[in-house]
Amino acid sequence: MAESSSLRRVAWLAAAGLAAVIIGWPVARLFGVALERGIGTLIETLAGPQATVAIWNSLWTGGSIAFLAVTGGTAAALLTERSTLPGRRWLRAGLLLPLLVPPFVTAFGWARAFGPRGLTDQLLGLTLPGIYGPLGIVVVLTVAAMPLAYLIVAGALASRVEPDLERAARASGATRFEALRTITLPLLRPALLSALVVVFVYAINAFGVPAVLGTPAGFATITTRLYQDLALSADPAAFVRATTMAASLVVVALVVVGSSDALFVGRGAARTALPAGAGLARSRGVVAVALGAAIALTTVLPLVALVLAALTRATGLQPVPANWTLDNFAAALDGRFLGGLAHSIVLALAAATVTLLLGALAVAAGRRRSRILGTAITLGFAVPGSALAVAVLLAYGGWLRDTLAIILVAYVAKFWALGHRQLAGSVERLPGDQVRASRASGAGALDAFRSVVVPALRPSIIAAWLVVFVFALHELTMSSLLYGPGNATLAVIVLNVQQLGDPTITAAMAVLLVGVVALAAIPLAIAGFGREPTTRPGGGAS
Amino acid sequence: MTGRPDPTVGGRPDPAVSCRGLTIAYGPTAVVSDLDLEVGRGEMLALLGPSGCGKTTILSALAGFLPVASGEIRIGGRVVADARRQLAPERRDVGVVFQGYALWPHLDALDTVAYPYRRRGIGTAEARRRAAAILELLGIAGLAARRPAELSGGEQQRVGLGRALAREASVYLFDEPTAHLDANLRDRLQLEIAEHRRRSGAAAIYATHDTAEALAIADRVALLRAGHLVQEGTPADVYERPVDLWAARLTGLASIVELTLPADVDPGSRSGSPGPTPAGVAGADQAPLLSTGRPIAAGLVRAIVRPDWVRLGGAIPGRVVTVAFRGAHTDYRLATPAGTIDLRAGGPPTAALGEPVGWSLDRVWVPVEAIGGD
Numbered sequence: 001m002a003e004s005s006s007l008r009r010v011a012w013l014a015a016a017g018l019a020a021v022i023i024g025w026p027v028a029r030l031f032g033v034a035l036e037r038g039i040g041t042l043i044e045t046l047a048g049p050q051a052t053v054a055i056w057n058s059l060w061t062g063g064s065i066a067f068l069a070v071t072g073g074t075a076a077a078l079l080t081e082r083s084t085l086p087g088r089r090w091l092r093a094g095l096l097l098p099l100l101v102p103p104f105v106t107a108f109g110w111a112r113a114f115g116p117r118g119l120t121d122q123l124l125g126l127t128l129p130g131i132y133g134p135l136g137i138v139v140v141l142t143v144a145a146m147p148l149a150y151l152i153v154a155g156a157l158a159s160r161v162e163p164d165l166e167r168a169a170r171a172s173g174a175t176r177f178e179a180l181r182t183i184t185l186p187l188l189r190p191a192l193l194s195a196l197v198v199v200f201v202y203a204i205n206a207f208g209v210p211a212v213l214g215t216p217a218g219f220a221t222i223t224t225r226l227y228q229d230l231a232l233s234a235d236p237a238a239f240v241r242a243t244t245m246a247a248s249l250v251v252v253a254l255v256v257v258g259s260s261d262a263l264f265v266g267r268g269a270a271r272t273a274l275p276a277g278a279g280l281a282r283s284r285g286v287v288a289v290a291l292g293a294a295i296a297l298t299t300v301l302p303l304v305a306l307v308l309a310a311l312t313r314a315t316g317l318q319p320v321p322a323n324w325t326l327d328n329f330a331a332a333l334d335g336r337f338l339g340g341l342a343h344s345i346v347l348a349l350a351a352a353t354v355t356l357l358l359g360a361l362a363v364a365a366g367r368r369r370s371r372i373l374g375t376a377i378t379l380g381f382a383v384p385g386s387a388l389a390v391a392v393l394l395a396y397g398g399w400l401r402d403t404l405a406i407i408l409v410a411y412v413a414k415f416w417a418l419g420h421r422q423l424a425g426s427v428e429r430l431p432g433d434q435v436r437a438s439r440a441s442g443a444g445a446l447d448a449f450r451s452v453v454v455p456a457l458r459p460s461i462i463a464a465w466l467v468v469f470v471f472a473l474h475e476l477t478m479s480s481l482l483y484g485p486g487n488a489t490l491a492v493i494v495l496n497v498q499q500l501g502d503p504t505i506t507a508a509m510a511v512l513l514v515g516v517v518a519l520a521a522i523p524l525a526i527a528g529f530g531r532e533p534t535t536r537p538g539g540g541a542s
Numbered sequence: 543m544t545g546r547p548d549p550t551v552g553g554r555p556d557p558a559v560s561c562r563g564l565t566i567a568y569g570p571t572a573v574v575s576d577l578d579l580e581v582g583r584g585e586m587l588a589l590l591g592p593s594g595c596g597k598t599t600i601l602s603a604l605a606g607f608l609p610v611a612s613g614e615i616r617i618g619g620r621v622v623a624d625a626r627r628q629l630a631p632e633r634r635d636v637g638v639v640f641q642g643y644a645l646w647p648h649l650d651a652l653d654t655v656a657y658p659y660r661r662r663g664i665g666t667a668e669a670r671r672r673a674a675a676i677l678e679l680l681g682i683a684g685l686a687a688r689r690p691a692e693l694s695g696g697e698q699q700r701v702g703l704g705r706a707l708a709r710e711a712s713v714y715l716f717d718e719p720t721a722h723l724d725a726n727l728r729d730r731l732q733l734e735i736a737e738h739r740r741r742s743g744a745a746a747i748y749a750t751h752d753t754a755e756a757l758a759i760a761d762r763v764a765l766l767r768a769g770h771l772v773q774e775g776t777p778a779d780v781y782e783r784p785v786d787l788w789a790a791r792l793t794g795l796a797s798i799v800e801l802t803l804p805a806d807v808d809p810g811s812r813s814g815s816p817g818p819t820p821a822g823v824a825g826a827d828q829a830p831l832l833s834t835g836r837p838i839a840a841g842l843v844r845a846i847v848r849p850d851w852v853r854l855g856g857a858i859p860g861r862v863v864t865v866a867f868r869g870a871h872t873d874y875r876l877a878t879p880a881g882t883i884d885l886r887a888g889g890p891p892t893a894a895l896g897e898p899v900g901w902s903l904d905r906v907w908v909p910v911e912a913i914g915g916d
Contacts, residue, residue, distance in 0.1 A: 173661035
């Protein structure tokens with residue numbers, strides 16, 4: 001095996017070199033710049049009124065969002081994976097729906113649905129007070145992040161809490177609630193912790209939602225403050241503040257993430273849901289309808305409101321067919337939009353492909369040697385997008401400023417982990433004996449790889465590519481800090497139009513953006529998300 | 543095997559478990575349909591059947607993990623499940639031992655066994671004291687502080703058994719509890735389980751696909767095929783008088799022999815002389831004892847022969863096709879004019895592969911269901 005171990009060494013060197021260039025150097029540069037004026041200046045900057053308020057706002061909204069999303073996601077996972085709710089398949093798909101909608105579009109949708117002059121205001125005279133401000137940010141980001149918590153907890157329910165463990169508790173005399181308290185929740189603890197961390201990092205990383213709902217109300221978070229300081233200000237003090245806050249954002253994220261693996265506990269597990277049995281029988285229908293109604297209210301209604309706003313001739317008119325028009329879409333589909341679409345697609349294609357190749361390279365480096373490499377790759381994912389964008393700008397802004405390439409570097413740094421983990425996971429699950437059996441049947445190393453490994457990995461290769469493609473397509477946080485004149489991405493253009501204040505055109509653009517993302521995500525949905533678990537009836541022997 | 547209540551005596555107490563017209567379905571597919579089953583107090587019933595025949599499904603419905611589509615389940619005379627209502631598992635008087643052990647990764651052996659006591663409102667100290675006594679009884683007191691990850695398969699299942707015993711239920715459900723263990727350990731543990739169950743005085747249903755296990759430990763055996771009950775009886779009943787060829791093959795090695803019957807035979811009666819003779823065999827003077835589950839007319843008939851009903855040495859010709867020395871005994875397969883016959887004899891092999899041998903039949907069984915052209 002000397003040949004293959006030298007191949008591994010080459011792969012490791014290449015992957016480590018690229019990780020250093022793409023992730024290591026920018027992050028190092030960020031800390032270098034943040035610290036170059038000395039600790040005193042750093043503390044002074046952080047203690048300044050604007051920074052303090054922004055940091056505090058990010059922390060408390062992030063904490064609230066993490067708590068609410070994990071509570072909601074756990075309840076939803078228990079309902080869909082541990083009961084025989086009618087229409088579970090649709091409820092699952094509905095719970096994952098927010099993943100397809102860029103969070104800032106969800107924010108538009110909520111404003112159009114529940115805000116002043118929104119849908120419920122027009123139809124019922126009801127508005128959600130505080131939609132512009134921290135309450136709106138917390139609610140919308142909770143809705144947007146709930147699928148993440150749901151996926152982590154549902155995965156852990158499938159992989160760590162076999163239904164027999166809960167059945168054994170019931171057969172030992174525990175009520176449904178006691179079994180939940182003494183068995184299910186203790187076993188889920190690592191997943192719950194991981195979900196809290198993931199959602200917290202997601203929330204403090206969020207830029208679009210606070211930009212849409214917080215900025216008009218004068219509510220700043222770290223990310224919107226960074227954007228103000230970096231994109232809209234020429235003041236050198238603002239630049240210092242931006243780098244300092246970006247570095248502190250990295251520190252917060254890393255402290256919270258703690259171990260690199262906290263981000264990925266319980267991912268990608270197969271579902272083994274079996275009906276948990278008697279009980280809940282009478283209320284099943286009621287619970288299913290309630291869950292469906294919650295999904296409709298929080299996810300579907302905002303999208304409907306957005307579509308209606310896009311179809312309505314002018315803001316404030318009743319959303320009835322008499323007032324409908326396609327003019328907004330025609331106006332939205334201008335040169336800027338199509339240019340943005342082209343940039344986004346090129347970037348997403350490139351990011352997905354490069355990420356996949358880098359993921360394969362890291363996997364090829366082997367598991368033993370790639371601990372540090374894996375940590376570096378995960379670091380790129382854990383570092384909040386705003387901070388990562390600042391870091392990349394500091395490292396490569398000199399010669400790549402205002403090019404698509406610098407955005408691509410940031411995307412790759414951010415999404416490398418997605419490609420790597422997905423591939424590494426399925427390589428680990430691939431039984432070594434299959435490859436050995438192929439070699440023992442007369443296949444050469446390359447032949448065995450082609451005939452046994454590739455077919456087994458094909459679904460995860462496709463899934464990894466698509467996930468990165470979809471994420472890159474609606475990425476806003478990093479793009480909004482890195483774009484230059486003439487190379488804005490689609491999401492950036494939609495946000496800019498919104499900030500110029502044309503609600504109907506913004507709505508039309510947002511609907512088109514969701515349409516593009518949904519189109520890209522259809523193969524992903526077919527590849528697995530909504531799939532019904534294979535329930536094996538009876539016959540326990542295996 | 544003692545303690546079996548006589549099903550013909552009226553006015554006896556309610557059986558420990560009774561299922562009437564039990565149908566269990568996953569979606570539109572009925573996995574078990576119209577099943578009637580009864581287990582007497584203190585009785586151990588083995589549910590014997592191949593993988594996927596519905597054993598686990600039936601136990602799940604009895605334990606309350608699965609709803610019943612129609613029919614009813616009574617435990618200790620009380621209806622616990624029918625098409626409309628299901629009593630929750632914790633409210634049934636039932637303890638369960640799982641095939642995959644189902645031990646909780648975050649609890650050690652002592653707290654696992656103490657768990658059922660805690661659920662009954664017994665304080666931690668007292669629950670642990672009682673749990674320690676059970677671990678002592680099972681000979682695993684030394685493992686009290688270990689979690690499942692630190693236990694072998696056999697140890698894990700002993701803890702699982704302890705947890706079920708701590709339930710102090712009147713019915714135990716064993717779902718292939720030894721299926722994941724290696725052969726030596728399996729034999730030992732199944733006898734241990736049977737012994738602890740017997741001493742608890744509770745009734746039990748023991749699902750297994752292992753014939754030897756079912757015959758060794760059960761008071762009564764129920765043969766299950768595709769969710770239907772094929773036959774029920776004592777281990778000797780189902781071994782010696784299987785209802786058809788499928789039941790015969792499920793309960794042990796069974797060969798088919800073709801016989802010429804000189805006179806009609808009534809069910810239940812035993813053939814005297816002149817008896818049946820293997821078809822196509824001239825000069826087979828010794829006629830086997832024939833028992834039958836149905837009236838049969840004179841002429842050709844197919845019968846079932848167990849390996850221990852055949853002896854080497856005799857007037858019927860044959861040739862050895864396979865020989866397998868198994869230590870305490872040797873298994874032969876003979877090609878004969880009357881069919882292919884499996885034969886078991888004590889000690890090491892006395893006939894070699896390919897060797898012509900003479901053999902004789904002690905007894906044969908003609909099942910209720912005629913044997914086809916198998």
